[in-house]
Amino acid sequence: MDKVFSPRTCSGLSQSTIFNPPARQSLTSLTSRRSASVAPHAADRHTDRDHPTIPIRRLGGPRQAGGDRSRKTPSFTVRRTTNTPYSLEKLDINPIFRENLRAWHVKHGQEKQQDLSAWFDSSDLESSTNATARRGDAERVDDPENHDPTSFESQDFALDTKDLDVLDPHHRLLRRGDLVEMQFKDNSRDPVVAVFVRRLETSAFSQFFTSSGKWIHARETAVAFCIPNYIRPELLDAMLPHLPTVADTALNDQGSLYDLAVPREISAPVVSRLSNFMKQSLDLYRRYATRLDRAHELVADPEDLKFSTLSNIARKLLNRRAEADLDPVDLFTTRLALTRAGYAFGYDLRHHRLTAFVHIRSKAHVAMVAQVRDWMRQYRDELARNRDISDPLKVKFRSSGGQVIQAFAKKAREVIQQSRQDREVTQLGTLGPSKTRLDATNGKGCFKYRHGVTWTDDEQLVIKFMESWACQRSFTTEPSLESQSPLVLQATGMYDKFILLPSTGYVFLQEIGCLVPWENRVRFDVNLLIPSSRHSQMLAKMASYLERPSSPATLMIPDTLAHIREERNKTFTYCLDSAGAHEIDDGISLEAQEDGSSWVHVDVANPTAFLDKNSTISKMAQHMTETIYSPDCSYMMLPSWITQNHFSLNEGRPCLRFSARLDEEGTMLEYDVKAGYSRNVKFIDPQEVNKVLGLTEEDSRWQIFTVGGTPPTSRGKSNMLTAETITPTMKKDLERLLTLARKRSAVRRISEGLTFGVNNNEVRVWGNKDTSGLGVEDPSYHRVRFVDGDPIIQLKTREFSPYLSIAADDRGANDMVQEFMLMACYIGAKWMDDRGIPNIYRGSLPVSGSSKETANQYFSRVIKPLAARNDGKIPAFILTEYLVRSTPGTMTLDPLMHQQLGMTHYSRITSPLRRYADMLAHWNIGAALVEEKRKGRTLLPAESEAVALFPRATLERMLPMLRAREDRIKRAKRWGTNLWAVQLLFRAYYYGQMELPKTLRAVITQKPSNLGWIGMFREFEIPCILENTEGAQLGDEYEVAIKAIDVYNAQVKVVPLRLVHREEAIPE
Known part of the structure; x- marks a missing residue:
């Protein structure tokens, strides 16, 4: 009998689940797809006389006799309701029975829900969250991802609307009166239409009021669509006294027993506007039903994934000539059509409200999913009619679908049995390591492939269907698809002891040789859209061409800044980075002055001077947005050949130079931006700098953990300096630079900027003796691919300290580099602002009139006194408390104070080889430098817009997508590092x-x-x-x-x- 490997201390994973009871009252006016009109909620026709107001005790449990009443009774109106039609309300039902039932529910209902939690609404892609605090009104409103600490949720803003329109033009921050659409987790139901009311002070939830006259509490990430300023805020102000001010779980439970609605006479104007909007949308839908119901047929490509925006799709479906012809009803109705089309359309649910970006699955792909679903239904139905189903593989199926699934399951069972001879199966989302051990230093690598049987065309479709379920998680909002996938696992008979979740499907794909056992599933993310993932054939072909172009020179243009570049040969340029760095973006140099001040120059690689903004390379960089680093494989924004051969900083390479003259206290006396060449370049590992400067204690805490064998000997770059080869002159420069960096940190701290000394783990993976990383290994659909052996994983980390240092004099070489990069970002942003050059700035949204404590106030009240008493050290969890109070970061086209950094101007400038936002800044800086050279003077703000390669309007259109991509990539990079650290622990602990x-x-x-x-x-x-x-x-x-x-x-x-x-x- 096959061994099922389980955790040592438990019989299986306890799944994170949320049990949401059925909606107490159906939202007929919103969810009926054939409704001819939208009627007000039935209860709206009743008066308060029909529903007498009753007192309510403290929610969450029965009141104990003589119990202490420390909490105040909520100050909103409560009316009793039932699920029965109004005409049955007057039936003589025993009130004692009702009261006993209500008391039993309060006491025992929740524990029964917990007992059933493992069977409902399970989600194991990431930590699941309870998206709504009022289930009775908006059951299972979709919460795309976990709470983002940089989001606007739970922030208490009191900004003038005019200021918000400037700082947040895309309504990332919802305003009172915004009409919103809130998506259900189940796409078979139409979305909820509501109005945003306010953010709740004591949680990450916000409050919304729906067209049915009910309030719900949900995260703002659950909002998929927004119409700004749809309802006058004063209409909502009148409702506030009748709405709860906290997202109380007990109140949530009580909502299933009482109608906690706003009095009808107060909410009527709001409900009327929301209902009228929905009515207009449904009327429009009926007029264009023949096109809207065929949305996918009209806009999809036969074979390839397409991308579009909501407005472009609306124009095509509703026959509008221009985007200006679209009104909010048009856009919402188009959204409704796309939602009803189900799996055919996809979104980045976390960011769709801002980007309106839609990916349109190909007709062939949608047909494939439908085909496999039909096969599985035939298999299931025929199996249900069979009297003996003890072994589904022995049943004689008559339907073609049943035969396909059975044949696939038989073959898969044999393959799985072969796999388990070499690798144990686990309930932890991966296979155990191979029993075969290979040595990476022997020249053959530490793993090798061997192949087995081939899969038929039909069987490959089943495998791709399972991949969509387990890897891409594409079926999470499609119950009719989500429910089919476990049938394949059941059919094999090899997973009887498993809970059939996507994680089990992921193990299945490893066992049948489709995925390698260490696969990083982040690359399957269709919203990330990595070209090598092959979601898009067009992107894959473009990426393949750029990696190996037949004529590389034709992809570049002559240096547009060659005639204005300045030479500087008197100083060393120090590039401080590890030997394994993919590319070198920046270098630092020092130029001492006779008056005691010093010029600090930051040279930054300058690829934009050689790339047309509309070139193929530039377009791919725009799509990628950033290089995505992961221990197993890095997905580069710019092709490796062009970075290594032309742009990565080295002797004589072109650069943009951001310079500042600093006095001995780190105060900036003047600054400038020039184009130049890097000269006298010296490459040094930061650890070597720490050694030569006597900061060895900083490096002594590093520890190295390894599984899978002995890593190949690291071969450093031949031109890297060591502590022994650093000359006295260089050492003097580095000492001075470190001193100035500490002074700069102190200057920022005066502005209440804060830099925590947080460590970063370094995880490396080897498959052979030559290079770290494993490269891209596509899924094997055609034939079984087993893997003998496993990669070597090495974790370089430090013992975690419960304390963080905020002292400016407690900084090493890495912190020195970080400080001067921040300085260069300030110089670039300030230089562009002085001239009015269009630019993307980053900062913190200001808070005025807030009842909450700000991060700065928390710093003065808590952090500063603690640090003073403990030599600049504070408990690590203080960082969380500080960030919770920090206003969220945002991207704007006007300078904005960055609260956490303590900087009045901040733009990303220093990494144009791996971030597209930096390239945008470099293009506009370069154009301004050329024009200033031509004019012989500094540009005036009125002149800059015409000079910029990316004018303000263009940057404004790019902002939403840029932010969304950056957020997605940040999460992907963090996931990759953590995944491989967890795999190391897995192999260490269990094996x-x-x-x-x-x-x-x-x-x-x-x-x-x-x-x-x-x-x-x-x-x-x-x-x-x-x-x-x-x-x-x-x-x-x-x-x-x-x-x-x-x-x-x-x-x-x-x-x-x-x-x-x-x-x-x-x-x-």
Whole structure:
């Protein structure tokens, strides 16, 4: 019998689930797809006389006799309702029976929900969250992802609307009166139409009021569409006294027993406007039904994935000539059509409201999914009619679909049995390591492939269907598809002990040789759209061409800044980066002055001078937005050949130079931007700089953990300097630069900017002795591909310290580089602002008149006194508390104070080889430098718009997509590093490939999510989730035992054994 490998301390993974009871009252006016008109909610016709107001006790449980009443009764109106039609309300139902039933529900209802939680609404892509606090009105409103600490949720803003229109033109920050569409997790239901009311002070939820006259609490990420300023705010102001001010779980439970609505006479104007809007939309839908119901047929490509915007699709479906001809009803109605089309259209749910970006799946792909679904239905239906289903593989199927699925399952079972001879199957989202061990230093690599049987064309379609379910998670809003995939796993008979979730499907794809056992599933993300993922044939072909062009020179243009570049040969340019860096973006040089001041120059690579903004390379860079780094494979924004051969900083390479003259206290006396060449370039690893400057203690805490064998000997670059080869002159420069960097940090701290010394793990992976990384390995659809052996994984980390240093004099070489990069970003942004050059600035949205404490206030009240008492060190969890109070970052076209950095101007400037936003700035700076050279003077603001290669209007159109892509890529990079660290722990803990400490400790660093408290292992900086931590507090340190290492979700779950240390009381 096959062995099913489970965690040592549990029989299986406890799945994160949320049980949402059925909606108490159907939203007929919103969800009926054939409704001819939108009628007000039935209850709206009733008066308060029909629903007498009753007092309400504290919610969440029955009141105990003589119990203390410390909480105030909510100050909003409560009316009793039932699910029955109004005509049945007057039936004589025993009130005592009702009261007993209500008391039983309050006492026992929740625990019954928890008992059933493993069977409902499970989501294991990332930590699932409870998207709504009022299930009775908007059951299972979709929350695309976890709460983003940079989002606007739970921020208490009181900005003038005019200011918001400037700082947030795309309504990332919802305003009171905005009409919103909120998507259900189940796409078979039409969305909810509501109006945004306010943000709730004590949670990450916001409050909305729906067209049915009910309020709901949801995260703003659940809003898929917005019409600004649709309802006058004063109409909503009148409702506020009748609405709850907190997202209370007990109040949520009580909502299933009482109608917690606003009085009808107050909410009627709002409900009327929302209902009228929906009526207009449905009327429009009926007029264009023949086109809207065929939306996919009219806009999709036969064979390839397409991309478009909501407005472009609306123009085509509604026969509008120009975008200006579209009104909000047109756009919402188009959204409704796309939602009803189901799987045919896809969105980045987290960012769709801002970008309106839609990917249109090809007709062939949609047909494939429909075909496999039909096969599975035939298989299921015929199996249900069969009397003996003890072994589905022995049933004689008559339907073609049943025969296909059965044949596939038979072959898959044989392949899985072969796979399990070499690799154990686990319930942790991955296979165990291979029993075959290969040595990477022998020249053959540490793993090799061997192939098995081939799959027929029909069987390949089934495999691709399973990939869409388990890898891409494309079926999460399509229950009719989501429910079919587990049938394949059941048919094989090899997963009887498993909960049939997408993580099990992921293991299945590894066992049948489609995926390698260490696959990083982030590359399957259709919203990330990595060219090598082959979601788009066009992108894949373009990327392949750019990597190996037949005529590389034709992809570049002559240096547009050659005639204005300045030579500078008197100083060294120090490029401080590790030997394994893919490209070198920047270098620092020092030029001492007789008056004691110093010019600090930051040379930055300048690819834009050689690239036309509309060239193929530039267009691919725009799509990629950033280089996506992962230990197994990096997906480059610019082709490697052009970066390494032409642009990465080296001797004589072109650059833009951002310069500042600093006095001995780090104050900036003057600044400038020039085009030049990097000269006397010296490459040094930051650790070597620390050695030569006597900062060895900074590096002594590094630890190295390895599984899978001995890593190949690292071959550093031949031109890298070491501590022994750094000359006295260079050492003097580096000492001076370090001193100035510390002074600059102190200057920013005066403006209440804060830099925490947070460590970054370095994870490396080897498949052979020559280079780290594994490259791209596409899924094998045609034939089975087994893998003998496994990659070597190495984690370079430090023991986690529960304390962070904010002292300016506690900085090493990496911090020095960071400080001067910030300085260059300030210089570039300020230089462009002086001239009125269109540019993308980054900063913090200001808060005025807020009742909440700001980050600056928290810094002065808590952080500063703590640091003063503890030599500049503070507890690590303070960072979370500081960031929670920080106003969210944003991207604007006007300068904005960056609160966390303490800078009045900040733009990304220093990494144009790996970030498209930096390229945009370089293009406009270069154009301005050329024009200033021609005119012989500084440009005036009135002249700059005409000179810029990317004018203000163009940048404004690019902002939403740029922000969305950057956010997605940030998460992908973090996922990649964490995934490989978790795989290392998996192989060490379950298979003994590395000795772990006998006891593990974890420090709680963040407040709990729905999964548990977020912590960090003391022994290595790997995050973990602490479960069953009754009475835990931020800063607590526990001795813990590993419960499960969930590779599919890149999570380590632990349970506390004993409390080791509790931090002294910190002011709240």
